[in-house]
Amino acid sequence: MATDLYTHPDYFNMDDLLTDEHKLIRDTARAWVKKEVSPIIDEHYENATFPMHILSGLGEIGAFGPYIPTKYGGPELDQISYGLIMQELERCDSGLRSTASVQSSLVMYPIWKYGSEEQKMKYLPKLATGEMIGCFGLTEPDHGSNPAGMITNFKDMGDHYLLNGAKMWISNAPFADIAVVWAKNEEGRIHGLVVERGMEGFSTPEMHGKLSLRASATGELIFENVKVPKENLLPGRSGLGAPLSCLDSARFGIAWGALGAAMDCYDQALRYSKERTQFNVPIGSFQLIQKKLAEMITEITKAQLLTFRLGQLRNEGKATSAQISMAKRNNVEIALNIAREARQIHGGMGITSEYSMMRHMANLESVVTYEGTHDIHLLITGMDVTGIPAFTREMPDLNK
Amino acid sequence: MKILVCISKSPDTTSKIAFTEGNTKFDENGVQYIVNPYDEWYALVRGLELKEALGGTVTTITVGTAADDATIRKALAIGADNAVRVDAEATDAYQVASEIAAYAKDKGFDLVLTGKETINYNGSQVAGMIAEELELPFVSLATKLNVEGTTAKLDKEIVGGVETVEAQLPLVVSCAKGMAEQRIPNMRGIMAARTKPLEVVTPVGGEAMTSFVSFDLPPAKSAVKLIDPENMDELVELLHNEAKVL
Ligand SMILES: Cc1cc2nc3c(=O)[nH]c(=O)nc-3n(C[C@H](O)[C@H](O)[C@H](O)COP(=O)(O)OP(=O)(O)OC[C@H]3O[C@@H](n4cnc5c(N)ncnc54)[C@H](O)[C@@H]3O)c2cc1C
Numbered sequence: 001m002a003t004d005l006y007t008h009p010d011y012f013n014m015d016d017l018l019t020d021e022h023k024l025i026r027d028t029a030r031a032w033v034k035k036e037v038s039p040i041i042d043e044h045y046e047n048a049t050f051p052m053h054i055l056s057g058l059g060e061i062g063a064f065g066p067y068i069p070t071k072y073g074g075p076e077l078d079q080i081s082y083g084l085i086m087q088e089l090e091r092c093d094s095g096l097r098s099t100a101s102v103q104s105s106l107v108m109y110p111i112w113k114y115g116s117e118e119q120k121m122k123y124l125p126k127l128a129t130g131e132m133i134g135c136f137g138l139t140e141p142d143h144g145s146n147p148a149g150m151i152t153n154f155k156d157m158g159d160h161y162l163l164n165g166a167k168m169w170i171s172n173a174p175f176a177d178i179a180v181v182w183a184k185n186e187e188g189r190i191h192g193l194v195v196e197r198g199m200e201g202f203s204t205p206e207m208h209g210k211l212s213l214r215a216s217a218t219g220e221l222i223f224e225n226v227k228v229p230k231e232n233l234l235p236g237r238s239g240l241g242a243p244l245s246c247l248d249s250a251r252f253g254i255a256w257g258a259l260g261a262a263m264d265c266y267d268q269a270l271r272y273s274k275e276r277t278q279f280n281v282p283i284g285s286f287q288l289i290q291k292k293l294a295e296m297i298t299e300i301t302k303a304q305l306l307t308f309r310l311g312q313l314r315n316e317g318k319a320t321s322a323q324i325s326m327a328k329r330n331n332v333e334i335a336l337n338i339a340r341e342a343r344q345i346h347g348g349m350g351i352t353s354e355y356s357m358m359r360h361m362a363n364l365e366s367v368v369t370y371e372g373t374h375d376i377h378l379l380i381t382g383m384d385v386t387g388i389p390a391f392t393r394e395m396p397d398l399n400k
Numbered sequence: 401m402k403i404l405v406c407i408s409k410s411p412d413t414t415s416k417i418a419f420t421e422g423n424t425k426f427d428e429n430g431v432q433y434i435v436n437p438y439d440e441w442y443a444l445v446r447g448l449e450l451k452e453a454l455g456g457t458v459t460t461i462t463v464g465t466a467a468d469d470a471t472i473r474k475a476l477a478i479g480a481d482n483a484v485r486v487d488a489e490a491t492d493a494y495q496v497a498s499e500i501a502a503y504a505k506d507k508g509f510d511l512v513l514t515g516k517e518t519i520n521y522n523g524s525q526v527a528g529m530i531a532e533e534l535e536l537p538f539v540s541l542a543t544k545l546n547v548e549g550t551t552a553k554l555d556k557e558i559v560g561g562v563e564t565v566e567a568q569l570p571l572v573v574s575c576a577k578g579m580a581e582q583r584i585p586n587m588r589g590i591m592a593a594r595t596k597p598l599e600v601v602t603p604v605g606g607e608a609m610t611s612f613v614s615f616d617l618p619p620a621k622s623a624v625k626l627i628d629p630e631n632m633d634e635l636v637e638l639l640h641n642e643a644k645v646l
Pocket of ligand 1: 369372376
């Protein structure tokens with residue numbers, strides 16, 4: 001990639017709403033990304049490898065569990081800080097943000113919220129520095145949008161649990177030290193268990209052939225009679241609400257992150273429009289290019305306002321799952337549209353790795369699918385406003 | 401080793417530059433400030449490296465208003481131990497230098513470091529004036545600085561080569577590119593900066609010796625003229641009469 005010149009668009013002076021510390025945290029994350037990740041991201045994307053050497057750096061800039069209390073090794077920042085860090089990461093690459101989201105919201109969050117004091121002390125400080133990496137196993141080969149149907153299960157064997165089943169599409173799985181796994185007990189109730197690498201019968205084969213999120217490692221989690229110590233069960237909460245609350249936290253980060261990808265695409269498109277000359281004038285002087293730019297900055301500004309307000313609500317503990325869902329859906333959708341338009345503005349150059357739009361566009365196809373597909377989020381909003389769930393339906397009798 | 405690092409803010413390099421009050425004042429509207437890069441990347445970081453190697457403290461000093469606290473906190477997040485802000489609007493190099501010198505006079509600093517210039521006014525004067533006020537030796541535009549005992553060894557780039565000089569501490573140095581590498585603060589630093597002392601001191605009333613008459617923006621870049629390679633006469637003609645470089 002060419003030199004990373006990113007600056008964020010701020011059409012409605014949103015920065016005035018941030019504290020000095022918010023800005024310092026954001027600028028720190030940005031400087032770190034420009035120095036450590038921007039120069040190498042294309043190579044990792046092309047080779048489909050995760051840059052393992054940046055894990056400790058992610059820990060240092062506070063990307064792992066920004067809101068985790070200091071007594072568990074976190075920096076105890078607010079939710080807007082968390083959002084800003086995710087934004088800076090995804091502005092560079094959605095895969096980078098995915099790694100940090102999973103670690104923060106899907107591994108550290110459940111341990112912090114539902115773990116025992118011993119579990120918190122054992123895992124959180126090491127997860128915060130990146131010395132230990134976690135993954136989150138909810139999705140199964142036959143249960144994606146409908147995780148409640150999961151078949152991964154565990155039996156109480158007296159002095160331990162016996163875990164069986166398989167998870168699929170798991171970010172960070174290939175190199176994770178621990179997995180927070182959601183499985184049903186003998187009564188069919190969902191619980192979280194911390195499974196550690198090295199436990200007998202536990203393997204994490206990497207999934208290959210991804211044409212999206214290539215700089216993030218994705219794998220399966222396979223459990224064949226894995227003996228899980230009883231103290232590894234998360235005692236604080238059970239039922240589908242437990243993993244769903246983690247998804248709330250992760251989706252919040254994605255809403256900020258996807259907006260970052262959109263802002264990166266716009267930033268480049270604006271610069272290119274002023275620099276690229278055709279028919280003797282900068283292409284930015286054509287009305288059709290200006291329409292694209294005007295629509296992009298309008299959508300970005302609306303999303304910034306929505307996202308900042310969501311941050312305030314989340315800080316106050318008042319953001320509903322449905323509000324978070326709307327922000328995730330909206331921001332990913334506008335990011336996808338903006339990536340496509342920005343790519344067009346770049347003409348042929350737009351399909352090369354010299355610019356990031358094409359990579360963002362491919363990445364966002366994962367982001368629009370994971371953590372609830374776009375359509376599932378439409379159903380969440382639909383249910384929220386009508387009061388009528390529309391997730392399932394009776395199979396019509398095709399013989400009639 | 402007691403080190404004082406002078407920290408000033410400067411507009412982010414992407415800021416739109418405009419002026420108000422009849423072109424006599426920089427228009428701050430919508431401008432984001434950063435720590436002046438020469439102060440941050442070279443003076444502060446080299447100060448911290450020396451402290452880490454030899455022990456001691458790094459204090460930052462800024463002549464400015466409460467609006468400068470954000471840039472001061474960043475310097476603390478990068479690793480300075482404490483900060484001083486002389487509570488006055490910075491008006492010119494002499495006023496700033498006399499305030500800094502008045503503060504530093506009886507504090508026993510071994511080294512006073514500044515950036516070689518700020519990226520907005522590019523005056524490159526403050527360090528020399530501080531040295532004069534404190535009656536200390538001064539090395540400008542240093543690209544390397546090492547200290548052994550009470551002797552400092554410095555490199556500075558000169559046209560076509562490098563000059564190596566020696567000076568006795570206490571010493572004032574203005575730092576140029578090459579002195580150190582940018583340090584990105586980490587989260588521990590940002591958290592620690594919340595509670596590090598930022599002392600606000602009353603100005604001694606240092607007075608400016610200069611004032612701005614007006615600022616003018618450079619003329620807008622005109623379009624590129626392409627000339628047929630066969631038509632050398634036209635090129636020479638334009639270089640003579642239009643660009644006036646021949
Ligand atoms: C790169 C990547 C990383 C991932 N990381 C993780 C991870 O770390 N942990 C984890 O647990 N999971 C992870 N996932 C899994 C992800 O959450 C699922 O892919 C997602 O939930 C969708 O499930 P599915 O792929 O089985 O699609 P399906 O659920 O089979 O959906 C297929 C299509 O049907 C639609 N559909 C489904 N149900 C309905 C309905 N009721 N009404 C209307 N339309 C419907 C969907 O919108 C979609 O268009 C990851 C996925 C990807 C691609």
